[in-house]
Amino acid sequence: MHFELIIKYQWTLKVFFTILLLFVVLDLLFPLPAKKEFSKEIHAKDGTLLTAYLTSDHKWRLRSELEEISPELVKAIIEKEDSWFYWHPGINPFSIVRASYRNITTGETQLGASTITMQVARMLEPKKRTYFNKLAEMFRALQLEIKYSKEEILELYLSLLPFGGNIEGVKSASYIYFNRPPKKLSLAQSIMLAVIPNDPNTLRLDRSNKEIIKNRNYWINKFKQEKIFSSSDLKDALDEPIEKNRYAIPVLTPHFSNYIKNNFAGDILNTTLDLSVQQTAENLLLRNVNKLFYKGITNGAVLIIDNRNSSVVAYCGSADFYDEGSFGQVNGVTAIRSPGSTLKAALYAYAFDDGNLTPQMKLADIPTDFHGYQPENYDLKFYGNVTTEFALVNSLNIPAVKLLEQVGLNNFIVFLENSGFNQIQKQKNKLGLSMILGGCGTNLQELTRLFSSFARKGKLFPLNFISDESESKGEQIFSEASSYLIANILSGINRSDIVNLSNYSKLPKFAWKTGTSYGKRDAWAIGFNPNYTIGVWMGNFNGVGSPSLSGAEAAVPLLFDLFNAIDYNSDVKWFDVPEGLYMREVCSESGLIPTQYCPNTIRDFAIKDQSHNDICNIHKPVYVSLDESIQYCTGCLPSSDYKKAVYAVYQPELTVWLSKNKYDYHKPPPHNPNCTAKFAEGGPKILSPSEDFEYFLEKNSGQEILLLAASDSRVKTHYWYVNEKFLKKCKPGERVFFVPEEKELKITCLDDKGRDGSVKVSIKYY
Numbered sequence: 001m002h003f004e005l006i007i008k009y010q011w012t013l014k015v016f017f018t019i020l021l022l023f024v025v026l027d028l029l030f031p032l033p034a035k036k037e038f039s040k041e042i043h044a045k046d047g048t049l050l051t052a053y054l055t056s057d058h059k060w061r062l063r064s065e066l067e068e069i070s071p072e073l074v075k076a077i078i079e080k081e082d083s084w085f086y087w088h089p090g091i092n093p094f095s096i097v098r099a100s101y102r103n104i105t106t107g108e109t110q111l112g113a114s115t116i117t118m119q120v121a122r123m124l125e126p127k128k129r130t131y132f133n134k135l136a137e138m139f140r141a142l143q144l145e146i147k148y149s150k151e152e153i154l155e156l157y158l159s160l161l162p163f164g165g166n167i168e169g170v171k172s173a174s175y176i177y178f179n180r181p182p183k184k185l186s187l188a189q190s191i192m193l194a195v196i197p198n199d200p201n202t203l204r205l206d207r208s209n210k211e212i213i214k215n216r217n218y219w220i221n222k223f224k225q226e227k228i229f230s231s232s233d234l235k236d237a238l239d240e241p242i243e244k245n246r247y248a249i250p251v252l253t254p255h256f257s258n259y260i261k262n263n264f265a266g267d268i269l270n271t272t273l274d275l276s277v278q279q280t281a282e283n284l285l286l287r288n289v290n291k292l293f294y295k296g297i298t299n300g301a302v303l304i305i306d307n308r309n310s311s312v313v314a315y316c317g318s319a320d321f322y323d324e325g326s327f328g329q330v331n332g333v334t335a336i337r338s339p340g341s342t343l344k345a346a347l348y349a350y351a352f353d354d355g356n357l358t359p360q361m362k363l364a365d366i367p368t369d370f371h372g373y374q375p376e377n378y379d380l381k382f383y384g385n386v387t388t389e390f391a392l393v394n395s396l397n398i399p400a401v402k403l404l405e406q407v408g409l410n411n412f413i414v415f416l417e418n419s420g421f422n423q424i425q426k427q428k429n430k431l432g433l434s435m436i437l438g439g440c441g442t443n444l445q446e447l448t449r450l451f452s453s454f455a456r457k458g459k460l461f462p463l464n465f466i467s468d469e470s471e472s473k474g475e476q477i478f479s480e481a482s483s484y485l486i487a488n489i490l491s492g493i494n495r496s497d498i499v500n501l502s503n504y505s506k507l508p509k510f511a512w513k514t515g516t517s518y519g520k521r522d523a524w525a526i527g528f529n530p531n532y533t534i535g536v537w538m539g540n541f542n543g544v545g546s547p548s549l550s551g552a553e554a555a556v557p558l559l560f561d562l563f564n565a566i567d568y569n570s571d572v573k574w575f576d577v578p579e580g581l582y583m584r585e586v587c588s589e590s591g592l593i594p595t596q597y598c599p600n601t602i603r604d605f606a607i608k609d610q611s612h613n614d615i616c617n618i619h620k621p622v623y624v625s626l627d628e629s630i631q632y633c634t635g636c637l638p639s640s641d642y643k644k645a646v647y648a649v650y651q652p653e654l655t656v657w658l659s660k661n662k663y664d665y666h667k668p669p670p671h672n673p674n675c676t677a678k679f680a681e682g683g684p685k686i687l688s689p690s691e692d693f694e695y696f697l698e699k700n701s702g703q704e705i706l707l708l709a710a711s712d713s714r715v716k717t718h719y720w721y722v723n724e725k726f727l728k729k730c731k732p733g734e735r736v737f738f739v740p741e742e743k744e745l746k747i748t749c750l751d752d753k754g755r756d757g758s759v760k761v762s763i764k765y766y
């Protein structure tokens, strides 16, 4: 008895192991084919399909995840195709037996119903219907069942079902036939999608609707008999009319979607884009571009970042992707453009951290020669002695260039390279001081991201495009204190680049910086508050400038509209004063630590352990006559009838500029005209030409070179020498012109106190 059982058992075991071994060998020899390529889909944060792309074999093959599909559709398909799907191992023995029996009794050669798993195998590797291929399909079905879960097999099935033409999968069909995601299908629509794959080439929704209705209703009635769905739902489904149109796969945000497609892997990409903010931004951008059209400004771009997690919530690469006349297919978010003055905000923040600068410190905005580079202001005026705050808010050029020279061009370029400015990294060897006025290339994305760091306590975060990306730590590029100072300075409303505020009743507070590139080709406005950072660019993609193309005129109105629309009446709490920041008394005229001589003080911010502690260098005691009409030096001081009085004594260049422009300030009286004292220190400061400058002059053209020097107020006369040969006598600050005759020149200026200064320049002729 036992013996017999063992024999029997052994035989079964042998068969079992032989089959198993055969399967293992076949599995190794014929591994499962790879899953098919799916269409790339881009979704908004709320799940809306923004767009999808054809696969490389030109199919709409949108991958379906089970939770995206209406349960009725899944149920209808399983009931119709393979009601034992969840119970069989890929092959349904009953249906094989049934088919074989039928073949024997009727003499027909039917292959019998395939399981869903076998159908997946066939869709992955389409083959002719033969007995052998049927066996191969069964083998593949077993492989699939071992490798994938039932849910995964079902998802593959739903994603590969043919719907005629180049439409594959229920998701593609749902969008193209019903213009809706597969979750929102009605029961009638679900049953239709279960029916069409039976004969996708005949059952085409736009061509053979009668046939489709006939098939649909057959299954509705069948489900009614089998009580698969509630009978009232099925009754409604019978009455549902059929759609006549096909729809295109949506194309909602082409620039954004293309950017995501090209930069992120995966087929279903769920982004952080907020569709309502996006639509607001698109509408406002188009409206503003239309307004400016007659002024020769045809396009613009907008990028909006949520400052809580640096996620991109709106991204408009152009006003109208399909407007070829204005090159709408160029992406203005990533296009390399000149940033105008926008980078000044970063430079000032950098200098605050460097300790060079505090908001009330004075900077000289006077004509200055930076080795032959002589920048001017946007309005072609100079403002003299101004606070740092004023210089930044009004975007003055000379103080910015001087500041860049002071902190070091190279240091600042390295800083920008490390802050994600790729084009600047590429150009770094060619950049000069003019880069801070826009003489470099960057794009809206890099700039807006940089500005968002001001809103995030000085930390620069990678932009977050994909919703499940966990946020990285961010890099501290500015101190929190410096970021706060920039936010405070740039949120002031006493400035020229502002719109009429009476148009906005509940505008939230925000800080902004504008920029206009050389030749008026680009207008920028980049703003931030604790909630959002918004970047706006306006211009023409063909690079043509327009007289109206300035940050203030062309870009600021849109920036204000955007904050007004997306952050309207928000209870935005402004940034907290950070710990590292404190207030201190400074001299009101220099912005430096006051001395006993400073007449007035004001309060100014300083960064703990970072800001300089330089003392006021302009308020100085001077020997004067009792009526304060004559100034003395120790060399000419009389024995009586003099006193010490405090005056504002500026550096010579500024003194020259202030007196020439008739600025009234408490300046010392003229120096004793009878003074004969000689001085050892100081001496004329040559303002033009600059040291080591190379002139390119046309030969024999008689072109002149400007000589200009400044001295302190005691000096009455300058004597100019060229290569030790006397040229001319003049007053300090007076312009002298001469025609050079030699190639190498040593230019010397001697003052009446016996001091001199010289520069060497070379002349090249063409």
Ligand SMILES: [Zn+2]
Pocket (backbone or CB within 6 Å): 587, 588, 589, 590, 594, 595, 597, 598, 599, 616, 617, 618, 619
């Ligand atoms: Zn002072």
Ligand SMILES: [Zn+2]
Pocket (backbone or CB within 6 Å): 632, 633, 634, 635, 636, 637, 671, 672, 675, 676, 677, 714
């Ligand atoms: Zn003197």
